[in-house]
Amino acid sequence: MEFETHYITPDIKLSEFNGKYFKTEVVFEHHILVWFISGETKIIQADAVYTFNAGDIFLIPRNQLATVINYPKDGKPHKxxxxxxxxxxxxxxYSKxxxxAKSQPLQKVYxxxxxxxxxxxxxSLIYYFEIGENLPEDIANLKIEEAVRILRSTDSSVDGVLANFEEPGKINLSDFMERNFMFNMTLEKFAYLTGRSxxxxxRDFKKIYNTTPQKWLTEKRLKLAHYSILEKQKRPVDVYIEVGFENLSHFSYAFKNYFGYGPNALATGIK
Structure with missing residues (x-):
């Protein structure tokens, strides 16, 4: 099996992936703290790209748009x-x-x-995964609280993120979309993150852009792909993931339909 996930509690899991790569675009409902055992992960956000390898530990704040790409590495699975x-x-x-630290925007990956x-x-959790048993609830609570206390002692600013319980409020839609159009999320998620039904x-999108979100998103992603291939000399096979397309064939079809030539033709200078 290429991808397996094992839970020892509803909030603690071990994932293992053995395929070529696994890509997903997510908005985490909860903060997620990750410890890498092997493999590599790339997290792409609007303003930053993070790469994590074996031994790295990182915290992704909730309600953040991100493209997550997991790879096996050095002959070992992504684990x-x-x-x-x-x-x-x-x-x-935090009631106790x-x-x-003061509440702050949930933006950077720690x-x-x-x-x-x-x-x-x-x-200390690996034993429970190996024997295939659930972690007793009282121990699970202690382990998660232990992790939170370590985070706070390591970086005092983390408190400003973990103790921020606000939900997304209504924000400038144009600014948000211009920064996040490359994320292949549902319109419902885009609406929620901009504080709208x-x-x-x-309705607000139509007023600003005089077109539908679907059409605007496709055109923005294709134009970014064109720029990346022509100006940054990136390969189409790398670009389509970064700009929000699900597969290469759909990207190539949409690209040719919009520009009149395919991405490979642009990459090789034959149009």
């Missing part, structure tokens, strides 16, 4: 343990522990490379 830090659990924690305390916290999102 990682992930811990979800849910709002309910964090609200309970005062935050040391990296904790080869952190011995976090590694020890995660490594789907009907209001469609």
């Amino acid at each position: 990682a343990v992930a811990m979800y830090l849910t709002k309910d659990r964090l609200k309970d924690f 522990n005062k935050p040391t 990296r904790f490379t080869k952190h011995p305390l976090l590694e020890s916290c995660f490594a 789907l009907a209001t999102y469609r």
